[in-house]
Amino acid sequence: MSRTATVLVLVCVPVLVAQSAYAERGKHGSNGQTEQRADTGDDGTVSVTVGGVVFDRSKNGSGGSVGAVTSSTSWSPPACWYAPKYTPKELQETLEPIWEAESTGYEWDAEQREKYNAKDEEKGFNKDKTGKGYWWDSYVDKSYPPGWDECDEDPFWVDTGDAPPADIENAVTPEVLAELAYAEIRVPGTEVTLAPADATKVNLPTWAWLNGAEFKPVSVTASVEAIAIEATATAEPVSLQIKPGTPDAETYPASGVCEITDGRIGAPYEKGKADSTPPCGVKYLRSSGDGTFPLQATVTWAIHWTGTGGAGGDLPDGAFGATQDVVVQEIQAINR
Structure with a gap:
């Protein structure tokens, strides 16, 4: 029937x-x-x-660019x-x-x-x-x-x-x-800030970082009032992975995974550090020509929970990422 x-x-x-x-x-x-x-x-x-x-x-998480984490x-x-x-x-x-x-x-x-x-x-x-x-x-x-x-x-x-x-x-x-x-x-979107900003150069270390103020623990509490139980799932950012979008590139660190330290993801570029190695970033080994390279940045979030009666534990890590276009130019030399 x-x-x-x-x-x-x-x-x-x-x-x-x-x-x-x-x-x-x-x-x-x-x-x-x-x-x-x-x-x-x-x-x-x-x-x-x-x-x-x-x-x-x-x-x-809140803001103009947020999304659901995907289990790892x-x-x-x-x-x-x-x-x-x-x-x-x-x-x-x-x-x-x-x-x-x-x-x-x-x-x-x-x-x-x-x-x-x-x-x-x-x-x-x-x-x-x-x-x-x-x-x-x-x-x-x-x-x-x-x-x-x-x-x-x-x-x-x-x-x-x-x-x-x-x-x-x-x-x-x-x-x-x-x-x-x-x-x-x-969780917040993961478009990283790059320096140089508009276009980077071949063989030039490019610094990458995320706004630390946005990347803080977020949580959601679920409850059923009728039976007086609840649980809170909390996600905390632990690392940022960078994929340059081309094999002709090197990442900093070499693994491409930038660990989060002191609540910061990477570090903003400061004047005078052009020759320094960024704690998080990428160096492109060739030009993107007339196009761009699709740099992918993904943040991993460690997720745990607590609940009624002292219950709690870990849930699978979640990830949320985004892709952005990067222009890489040749360094122009002047012949005299």
Whole structure:
């Protein structure tokens, strides 16, 4: 039988956008539902509610050029997860219209009515436990990455204070929240400042650095108020890797990886240091001719997390990079 679901997106104002999801597997209309709401507190705190999780972005990266880090390994944050979604009354109000419409077939509806004890007006949908727990259900990353359709459990009940069933993967815990916060981290762009600025010369050491004021730790806190858990994922810059865009070049240091020291990434060029070796930079061995070389600068961010109950640990390093065009000219000699 065909079973459909709907993704609901709510951003700042009550605007609902419906998208097809779980077309073959949604066991009821809400499976796979993702909600999004943005709020700004009186203190300027920016929080966004996505998939039953509140993300505090007030300490996230900001500015005109920011982006999401990419894991340095094959690991990726959860594509779907389970979190508290319904009170008993809310689940009843969600499911009964679907059953009445017979959109999922008589047999399926009958099974569901029995499962949730729908005929019992006092205890159906766990109404006798109102205020003592929640029905949990699945949420999906709005970008639908690989694995988004793997959370296919029916809504399940969890008493307040109890952990979700151990056999259900990606039910929110502090660690899962940390992984979801990882996906929300935004870091500054990585266009480096070069000296010489407009065009460099063949065999001339070119200094490279990043604005140290922008490259500081950033963090996102994810929380689920209904069960009083939270986790904060923090990203700290650790190194800058430079790839000149041509094999005919040398980097400083030779590895092309500039370690971050004293909160600085590289060092600004100062007058009188033209013959000095830059702590971070590049020397091109040939001209770029009528074109340019695509210099790529990538910052690696070490990411760790802390959470409710003293939990915490490391998450995979993340990287964010950008490419910029560099003009390299021949040094003009004058013959006398």
